[in-house]
Amino acid sequence: MLDKVGSVDGVFLKSITHTTLGRRRFALLTALLASLLLFSCGSILPVPQQKARFSVSSLKGNYTYNLGGTVLGLPNGYSLYHEAGSFTADGNGSLAGVDDFMSGTTLVSGSSTGSYTINNDGTGMLTLSAPGRQIQLAITMQSATQVYLLEVDTYATGSGGAFSQSSIAMAPLSGPYVFRLYSHIVGGASSVAIGRIIVSGGSINGNEDVAQIGTGSSHTITGTLTQPDSNGRGTLSLTNDAGNTINEVYYAIDSNHLDFIEADSGVVGEGGGMAQTDVSFTNASIENGFTFRLGGDTATYFGGFAALGAFTSDGNGNITSGSLDSAVDGATSTNESFTGTYSIDSRGRASITLSPAGANPNSAIAWMADSTQGFFLPQAQNAVIAGTLTQQRGDPFSPASLQGEYSFRLLGFNGQSPKTVGAVGVMTFDGNATVTLVDFFVSQNGTLSHNGAASGSYSISPNGRVVTRPITGVSKSLVLYFTSSTSGYILFTDPGTEIAGEDTQQVPQ
Numbered sequence: 001m002l003d004k005v006g007s008v009d010g011v012f013l014k015s016i017t018h019t020t021l022g023r024r025r026f027a028l029l030t031a032l033l034a035s036l037l038l039f040s041c042g043s044i045l046p047v048p049q050q051k052a053r054f055s056v057s058s059l060k061g062n063y064t065y066n067l068g069g070t071v072l073g074l075p076n077g078y079s080l081y082h083e084a085g086s087f088t089a090d091g092n093g094s095l096a097g098v099d100d101f102m103s104g105t106t107l108v109s110g111s112s113t114g115s116y117t118i119n120n121d122g123t124g125m126l127t128l129s130a131p132g133r134q135i136q137l138a139i140t141m142q143s144a145t146q147v148y149l150l151e152v153d154t155y156a157t158g159s160g161g162a163f164s165q166s167s168i169a170m171a172p173l174s175g176p177y178v179f180r181l182y183s184h185i186v187g188g189a190s191s192v193a194i195g196r197i198i199v200s201g202g203s204i205n206g207n208e209d210v211a212q213i214g215t216g217s218s219h220t221i222t223g224t225l226t227q228p229d230s231n232g233r234g235t236l237s238l239t240n241d242a243g244n245t246i247n248e249v250y251y252a253i254d255s256n257h258l259d260f261i262e263a264d265s266g267v268v269g270e271g272g273g274m275a276q277t278d279v280s281f282t283n284a285s286i287e288n289g290f291t292f293r294l295g296g297d298t299a300t301y302f303g304g305f306a307a308l309g310a311f312t313s314d315g316n317g318n319i320t321s322g323s324l325d326s327a328v329d330g331a332t333s334t335n336e337s338f339t340g341t342y343s344i345d346s347r348g349r350a351s352i353t354l355s356p357a358g359a360n361p362n363s364a365i366a367w368m369a370d371s372t373q374g375f376f377l378p379q380a381q382n383a384v385i386a387g388t389l390t391q392q393r394g395d396p397f398s399p400a401s402l403q404g405e406y407s408f409r410l411l412g413f414n415g416q417s418p419k420t421v422g423a424v425g426v427m428t429f430d431g432n433a434t435v436t437l438v439d440f441f442v443s444q445n446g447t448l449s450h451n452g453a454a455s456g457s458y459s460i461s462p463n464g465r466v467v468t469r470p471i472t473g474v475s476k477s478l479v480l481y482f483t484s485s486t487s488g489y490i491l492f493t494d495p496g497t498e499i500a501g502e503d504t505q506q507v508p509q
Contacts, residue, residue: 068080
């Protein structure tokens with residue numbers, strides 16, 4: 001039996017707890033993801049014939065990747081993992097590179113090889129052989145520069161992305177970067193930090209805001225860094241003024257974007273970094289519409305929190321309107337409205353107060369890379385959460401804003417036990433009112449299916465919030481928030497789930 005215990009301080013969301021940790025979720029919804037479960041019977045739905053848009057030659061050149069999820073079948077249930085690396089694809093189905101893997105003991109690093117296939121619609125399969133293991137990935141190409149990944153092994157389910165790696169990624173890092181670093185101590189607590197570092201040669205100094213369950217703090221930080229090698233791989237170590245040190249491996253995608261994987265023993269961690277390109281900030285730096293995606297752990301479960309939202313700011317320190325949809329420990333809340341205030345200093349650190357309708361105000365922090373993007377950290381008593389903040393383009397939105405094929409990826413939990421669910425594939429919007437999951441792979445607790453042709457209707461609000469009506473066999477309701485007509489975030493709002501992801505319009509090759 002699930003008992004409602006009130007709101008999550010700091011994010012104005014409803015939270016629930018359980019009598020025991022082993023009772024992970026609500027009972028499985030019989031309709032939810034029914035089509036995704038067809039693989040248990042060995043069924044494969046027909047995939048509509050489409051014009052050729054991609055081929056094996058579409059994946060060619062240098063890429064860096066990251067993915068994370070759960071290791072399955074352990075005596076105590078499951079544990080987290082994270083993986084990052086880089087590879088060179090030859091355009092003929094073969095690749096080679098380097099890989100880093102952490103599941104909570106010691107970081108395992110080494111060379112990798114692999115093979116891949118690409119279908120006409122951008123879906124395909126990739127096999128990666130790394131030190132001590134071989135992994136199977138279902139993939140969907142958004143373009144030659146971006147690929148969504150889904151691990152589909154019997155022992156693990158996870159999701160992530162691969163990104164074309166610019167040759168400039170091997171150039172020395174210098175100047176200011178904003179970052180987000182998430183850490184989960186195996187058998188212990190989680191923490192997340194966002195902040196800014198300034199890189200000068202091999203030295204680092206900066207500031208960070210850190211959140212754990214029920215606590216938040218701000219610190220100065222110092223550290224050291226090794227510059228990227230020929231794979232774009234480097235290391236850094238950060239120590240804050242409380243004496244806490246964190247060690248990371250990073251992969252440079254280009255001169256402006258970094259992926260992180262934590263190298264500390266007994267910790268599963270990951271993160272991202274963005275070069276800070278604006279030299280000074282004012283309240284006018286945060287103006288007009290922004291979307292955000294949040295994820296993290298609750299006091300009850302890791303992976304128990306997922307939320308999407310959007311707000312409009314006036315450039316003078318006021319958030320004039322906003323809406324938020326969330327899934328917290330299986331309880332969903334939709335289209336919550338809020339207003340707020342903010343103040344940003346010259347470094348790009350924004351102090352934000354969010355005022356939900358009929359509830360107490362809550363605080364948050366953002367560190368901006370520029371006036372269009374940054375990292376977002378709401379303060380919460382019962383959760384450790386963070387995410388990204390991105391300025392919207394092309395608003396106000398209408399049904400005609402969404403047309404064409406979109407690649408997507410999803411990851412989260414569904415039902416008791418728990419059941420880890422991930423998916424990658426292609427969906428279409430017809431520019432009117434119909435959304436179709438055309439072709440998609442699903443992994444549920446390590447078992448793979450290949451599905452297609454599931455449709456429903458959708459409506460879109462001027463702020464980019466999309467609500468789908470029942471997609472038969474998949475979901476009673478999906479909520480999407482679009483940053484532009486070409487990219488957005490996805491959240492299942494079916495009770496008993498915490499499944500979220502993203503979608504991006506395909507650019508055929």
